Each structure stands twice: as structure tokens, then as C-alpha cells.
Amino acid sequence: MTQTDPTSIRVAVSTVIVALRPHPDTGAPALWMPLVRRVTDPFEGSWALPGGWVGPDEGLEDSAAARLRETTNVQPRYLEQLYAFGDVDRSPSRVVSIVYWALVHPDEAESVPDDWNVRWFLADEHPALAFDHDRIVEYALWRLRNKMSYSRIAQAFLGDRFTLAELRGVYEAVLGRTLDPANFRRQVERTDAILPTDETTSGDRHRPARLYRSNPDLAYADNGPLTDTTTRTTTGATTLATVLPPRSTSNR
Amino acid sequence: MTQTDPTSIRVAVSTVIVALRPHPDTGAPALWMPLVRRVTDPFEGSWALPGGWVGPDEGLEDSAAARLRETTNVQPRYLEQLYAFGDVDRSPSRVVSIVYWALVHPDEAESVPDDWNVRWFLADEHPALAFDHDRIVEYALWRLRNKMSYSRIAQAFLGDRFTLAELRGVYEAVLGRTLDPANFRRQVERTDAILPTDETTSGDRHRPARLYRSNPDLAYADNGPLTDTTTRTTTGATTLATVLPPRSTSNR
DNA sequence: ACAAAAGTGTTGCGCCTACACCCATGC
DNA sequence: GCATGGGTGTAGGCGCAACACTTTTGT
Numbered sequence A, B: 001m002t003q004t005d006p007t008s009i010r011v012a013v014s015t016v017i018v019a020l021r022p023h024p025d026t027g028a029p030a031l032w033m034p035l036v037r038r039v040t041d042p043f044e045g046s047w048a049l050p051g052g053w054v055g056p057d058e059g060l061e062d063s064a065a066a067r068l069r070e071t072t073n074v075q076p077r078y079l080e081q082l083y084a085f086g087d088v089d090r091s092p093s094r095v096v097s098i099v100y101w102a103l104v105h106p107d108e109a110e111s112v113p114d115d116w117n118v119r120w121f122l123a124d125e126h127p128a129l130a131f132d133h134d135r136i137v138e139y140a141l142w143r144l145r146n147k148m149s150y151s152r153i154a155q156a157f158l159g160d161r162f163t164l165a166e167l168r169g170v171y172e173a174v175l176g177r178t179l180d181p182a183n184f185r186r187q188v189e190r191t192d193a194i195l196p197t198d199e200t201t202s203g204d205r206h207r208p209a210r211l212y213r214s215n216p217d218l219a220y221a222d223n224g225p226l227t228d229t230t231t232r233t234t235t236g237a238t239t240l241a242t243v244l245p246p247r248s249t250s251n252r
Numbered sequence C: 001a002c003a004a005a006a007g008t009g010t011t012g013c014g015c016c017t018a019c020a021c022c023c024a025t026g027c
Numbered sequence D: 001g002c003a004t005g006g007g008t009g010t011a012g013g014c015g016c017a018a019c020a021c022t023t024t025t026g027t
Helices: A060-072 A106-110 A133-148 A153-157 A164-175 A181-190 B060-072 B106-110 B133-148 B153-157 B164-175 B181-190
Strands: A010-022 A029-037 A051-053 A078-085 A095-104 A118-122 A194-200 A210-214 B010-022 B029-037 B051-053 B078-085 B095-104 B118-122 B194-200 B210-214
Touching (some): A010 A060, A010 A106, A029 A060, A029 A164, A060 A095, A095 A153, A095 B095, A164 A210, B010 B106, B010 B133, B010 B164, B029 B060, B029 B133, B029 B164, B051 B060, B078 B133, B095 B153, B164 B210
Parallel strands (some): A010 A095
Antiparallel strands (some): A010 A051, A029 A118, B078 B095
């Protein structure tokens, strides 16, 4: 069982952060992600995912959250482990990266600096990244699009109160196609994922829209027995199942 | 970004191996997993998941496969990364474990020794395990049960040729409930996941059953952009979608 | 003949799609 | 009044669950 000395492997965390912001051309909601510019040797000057080393006294998720706050000043609404990348040649030195993905809503996105070190990019128009980060981003987006259809993570993109049109906009941005407003409404209202409030919008040049809020008793996603032993009231139900495929059943 | 020196963290791999074998009481197919007895200090004498250290020149999945062969003599039909566990206190020393899960079919299960060092246990009746391995096993089984409903991994439990009744038995064992043979047949036949052969069973005291084989052009699961850059012909389609929930839509 | 599992037919129901239509507000 | 999106109604179709029924073997 015991192999060669393993102390030469270092452990890092990185996070793919995704937020919804207006597309510069169309104005429609689109996926954006903040990237950081590398200032040290491997891939110096390239853009890369925010991250850093795991401290000796940090759990992995804690470490991801800490590096996130340090590098991009984000405290995400949703944070989930994506995958562990550990190919031998993915870095000049041997590094195993535990990669997380995070969803932030617009308020939080504001706190991210947009300067020489950190910049927001459209998720599908980012420059070539350092290390194997291109592949990682691609996988994160694939996972996001899949998970959208069987969880409530769409809500993690929005603020406290939102209209059904805004929620639908999230789905449309992530799935890349329009959805029927009438049918979307019925599907999402049949679940208990969101709760209506008494408030409505106003000032638009059309009928006011009711504002909804996330059901606080439900987590954004059901990660099963992995639910942190803390006080998460994860019930496994009501997910707005089949927004996704008009075409034949596809894998996840 | 750079934190304290991270060289004190060691990286290990472990694997939850699952196979289908008859239940000792009922004879019906049931989930079994081989565990190894620890022979060194932390948790010496306890049962634990097979695994070991990641070598400096090994990729993570290669390492998992290698440790698997060394400890349990298994070359699994299906191997997928499950999760990275890295809580600070999960081991006396600081260890980050990249955990995989593997499915083996009966032939391969034969090659696993069943002796003082390695023993097969019913998946839901195993003894208390070393480290956080109880939690890991629980998560692996949850993932297996979920993934069963939107992938073809059930076939990884079976040999080259199998009847629809055998395939249905896999689903029934994993999901823990019976399925209607007629509806199951139609659902699975509508996909191109399995192909009929000319062969049939014989010797049973009832009508012979046609033998099927896995469609070699399809991977057991679609892991998206993570598909190893090698020659996997992963097409993303035809998964036998809704065997699962008679009750309200549940999370994954 | 009978048991038992393989395999086929049929019906009902729920959900999803598409699209027509009404409602309430700003201008 | 009119444009615009919010919100409701409704008909068609597909897929699944349930279960009756036929087929083919071994004993």
C-alpha cells in the first residue's frame, strides 16, 4: 500500500465563479466570470481561476472560500466542489487542485474589483487561461447547465426578491434558449421552491409583476449525505424537473 | 495568495468498489463491497476502503486504479471520481483523499481475494470503518442510486451477455424496489443502450429469454468535457430516464 | 396439463407544449 | 388608446404506470 514518498505533491484550491450580468451587446442576462491575472512564474501575465494553497489547518471548502475572499472579495451564495484535478503535467511542479464552483448574485458581484488584477469576462469569451483552467471552466459550465435542470441553483443568481421573469431569465441565459413564460410559471409554481410575497414591481410600462423569494427551508441543491453536518435543512424535493430537453433524453 | 507552507499535506486515493452478488438470505441480487483490513497504526485492525498514496508520477485516476489492483486485484469496468475529502481532522496526520467509486461485474469480483486482509460485505451491513470512510461509503451509495436513473452504469454490473430480467435485477437491487417487467422492457428497448443478440437462455423451466449486450459505442455515463482525452466514443444520449421516482420529483 | 417467466397489448392519467386570450400599468 | 409584459385558459400529444393477456419452455 505505501508507495514512494508523497510529500512532493502540493494541494491547491481554485474556484470557478459565475454571475449573471447583462450582455454588453444585447443587454440580456449572460454568464460572466471573474478571472485573476497571474503575477508569478508559471504562466505569469496569463489569466487564471482565483485560488491558492490549502493551509495546513484549513478544510478544503473553507480554504476555497478563504482564497476566494482574499483574491476576489467574494462570499458566494452557493459553493460546491466540482472536481479534483491532478494530472502529472498540469503544472511544472506537482499540484493537485481541488476545484470548486460558486454562484454569486448581482449584489455580491459588485464587491468584486474590476481592475488590472481581476477582471470580468463573458463565460464563453474568456481568453486562453493558465494551466488546465480552460478545461476546468468548460467542465464547470457543463455542470452548471446540467444541474440547472434538476436543482434550484438558478435562485442563487438572484437577490432576495425577484420576479418570475427574472428567474426565467436565469434559465434562459444558462440554457441558451427561450422558455414559454406561461409554462415556466406553472412549472415553478407547482413546486415549493419559491414563495410569493405581497410586493410587486412598479414603474415599468406594463402590468406590475409579483415578487417572489426563495423558500428558506430548501437548499439550492441536494448533495445527499455530503450535506455539511451543520444545520442545513435540506429536504430532497421539488426541483422543477423538466425545463431542459425538448430533444431526446440526454445524459447528466 | 501564497499561504503557509503546504508541504505537510499528503494526497491519497481510495475507492468504493461495488459489485452485485446474491443476498445470503434471499438469493436476490444485492450490493456488496470489498473492504481491506488496516495493518498499520491509525485504526489498525479496522476495516477501511482500499487505497494508498498517490505516487509523484501518477495521475489521480491512474493512481486509484493502481492501488486498486495492488490491494484487491480488481480492474474495474467503471471508475469515476467521487469526491475529494480533506477535513483537517479526518486523520491524525493531514491527508486529502481523492475518492473514486468503481463498479465491477461478477467475473471481476471473482478475482478479489476473500481472506483475512480483504473481505466482502453487504453494502448496507458493513462494520464501522476507519477514518471518515463510513460517510464516504454512504455518499457513494447515494450517488450510485441517483446515477442509476440517468445513465447506463447498471450495465457495468453485468457480464458480456445478459437478459433483460438480469438488467432489471440490477435496477431493483440498487433502487430497492421492484419494477414492472413489461414497462422496463419498453423503456430500455426504446434507447440504443443495449443491443439484442441471436442467443437465448435455455434450461430454465420457462420460456427462453433473449440475450442482450451493451452497445459498445456508448460509454456508461456522460461526464461531459471531463471525458478522458483518449478515444472514448461518448455520445450523450439515450439513458433510460425515468425508472426512478413514482413520488414527486426528487433531487439529484 | 401446469407453472413460471418472457414478451405484447391496451387504457388512463399526468405533464409538457403551443398558442390564444385577458389584465394592468405607463405613456 | 396603445404598447408591453404579466398572468390565465385550453387542446393536443407523449410517456409512463398498471394490468390483462399471449407465448414458450421444463417438468
